[in-house]
Structure formats: C-alpha cells, structure tokens
Amino acid sequence: MLEIIAATVEEATAAERAGADRLELVSALSEGGLTPSYGLIRQVLSSVEIPVHVLVRPHSKSFVYSKADQETIITDIDLIRELGAAGIVVGSLTPDGRVDEGFLGRIIKHKGDLSLTFHRAIDSSRDIMEAAEVLADFPEVDRILTSGAQPTALEGQAVIAELIEQHPDLIVLPGSGITVERAEELLKTTNATELHVGSAVLVDGQVDPEKVKALKQLLAR
Numbered sequence: 063m064l065e066i067i068a069a070t071v072e073e074a075t076a077a078e079r080a081g082a083d084r085l086e087l088v089s090a091l092s093e094g095g096l097t098p099s100y101g102l103i104r105q106v107l108s109s110v111e112i113p114v115h116v117l118v119r120p121h122s123k124s125f126v127y128s129k130a131d132q133e134t135i136i137t138d139i140d141l142i143r144e145l146g147a148a149g150i151v152v153g154s155l156t157p158d159g160r161v162d163e164g165f166l167g168r169i170i171k172h173k174g175d176l177s178l179t180f181h182r183a184i185d186s187s188r189d190i191m192e193a194a195e196v197l198a199d200f201p202e203v204d205r206i207l208t209s210g211a212q213p214t215a216l217e218g219q220a221v222i223a224e225l226i227e228q229h230p231d232l233i234v235l236p237g238s239g240i241t242v243e244r245a246e247e248l249l250k251t252t253n254a255t256e257l258h259v260g261s262a263v264l265v266d267g268q269v270d271p272e273k274v275k276a277l278k279q280l281l282a283r
Contacts, residue, residue: 064277065115065235066269067091067260069098073269074106074114080274084113086151086258093122094182097138103145113148115179125155125183132165139172149176151207153183160188161196170202179235181207190221191228198229205233207258214239216248223252242273246280257281 066082068074074085087106088095095117098106103116120127120134127135132154139150152169154162161184170178180197187193190211197203208225210218215236226234236248237258245257263273 063256064274064281065256065258066263066274067095067258068106071102071105071109074110076269077263077274078110078112080263080269080271081278082112082274083278084115084148085110086115086117087147088117090122091260095119096122100141100145103142103147107146113177115149115151115177116142116147117181118142118150118152119181125153125186126157127154127162127165132168136168136172139169139176143172143174143176147176149179149204151179151181153181155183155187158188159186161193163196166200166203170200173202177204178202179205179207182209182237184208185211185218187211191224194225194229194232198232203232205235205256207235207237209236209238216240216244219248219251222248222254226253242276245277249280249283255281
C-alpha cells in the first residue's frame with residue numbers, strides 16, 4: 063500500500079494517475095501538515111476514486127490540545143465523515159507525553175466508519191514503545207504513522223522494525239524522509255507493508271509516475 067501526501071487537487075489527481083493506492087490530504091506542509099479546508103476536502107473527494115485519509119491537526123504548536131482545540135478536532139472529524147472520506151489521521155498527547163486516551167475515546171466515538179491512523183504525535187511521546195502498547199489496546203486504531211521517534215524513518219528503521227514485530231495486528235506506516243533509493247533497505251529492515259511518502263515522488267514539484275512505479279514495485283515484492 064503506497065500512501066502519497068497531497069495538498070492540492072492537482073497533486074491528488076496526479077498521484078492517483080501515477081498509481082497511488084491512498085492519499086493523505088493535508089495543508090501547510092511547511093508546518094508539518096495541518097487540517098485542510100472543507101472546500102479542498104470536498105474537491106479532492108469528488109476528483110479521485112482512491113481512498114483519501116484527511117489529516118486532522120488544528121495547529122503546529124504541539125500535540126497537546128486544549129479543550130477548544132479538542133472541540134475543533136471533533137467538529138472537523140464530523141465534517142470529514144459527512145463528506146465521505148475514507149479515514150482520518152489524528153493524534154493527541156497528554157502534557158506528560160503519554161497518549162491522550164480520554165480524547166482518543168472521544169475521537170473513536172465520532173469517527174464512525176472512518177479508518178483511524180494515529181499520526182506522528184507518537185514520535186513526540188515520552189516513550190514510543192509505551193505509546194504503541196496503549197494504541198494496540200484500541201482495536202479502532204488501524205495504524206500508526208511513525209518515523210520511529212527519529213527525524214526520518216530511515217534513521218528510525220530499527221524502532222519501526224521492533225514496532226512491527228511486537229504489534230502484528232497494528233499496521234505500522236513508516237513516514238518522513240523516505241527516498242526511492244533507500245526504500246528497499248527500509249522495507250527489508252522493517253518488514254513494513256505500507257509506505258507514506260511526499261517529496262520522494264516529486265520532481266520539480268510534480269508527481270513523477272516513474273518514482274511511484276518504483277516504490278510500488280518494491281512494495282509488491
């Protein structure tokens with residue numbers, strides 16, 4: 063499964079044409095990704111047929127959310143569900159760096175049939191293994207997006223491999239800094255079955271079908 067990041071309708075449709083299996087729709091990539099607008103979500107959903115998972119992140123200050131932030135997140139999830147997306151990508155921590163289980167429970171109540179990916183907030187947790195243990199106890203959490211608590215997934219591949227080995231019922235989705243040239247090494251080291259990429263498939267700001275094809279061939283092996 064190859065998930066490609068998209069921040070515009072043009073990027074989303076180009077990624078689908080190139081062979082992406084799934085999209086993560088975001089805005090403000092310069093801030094690490096934020097919740098895209100209602101209009102963008104609606105336009106992308108009407109323009110592509112592959113599954114679209116929407117990032118739900120109201121700001122880039124931290125992954126510790128105030129009550130007001132939490133209400134914003136819940137409202138966005140309700141809208142995303144009503145628009146017909148396939149999933150959401152969301153995560154929240156407590157002030158001491160643990161998974162915010164209480165708020166996760168609220169998210170689960172509102173997500174309906176949406177697939178749930180716990181995003182790279184896990185990389186900012188106080189202990190990524192502890193956080194993964196908590197998330198594994200929530201069957202409604204389908205996957206975690208992680209760089210193995212390192213700046214890039216290539217640097218964190220040993221941790222990603224351990225997560226995959228310890229949690230066979232939880233999809234571990236490596237993301238951040240993955241390149242076509244080193245994706246094979248990452249896949250062999252971690253036994254990952256999905257990849258999350260953005261700039262790795264871009265050439266001059268455009269999705270390169272050959273790079274997408276190369277990644278899909280590696281995943282098919």
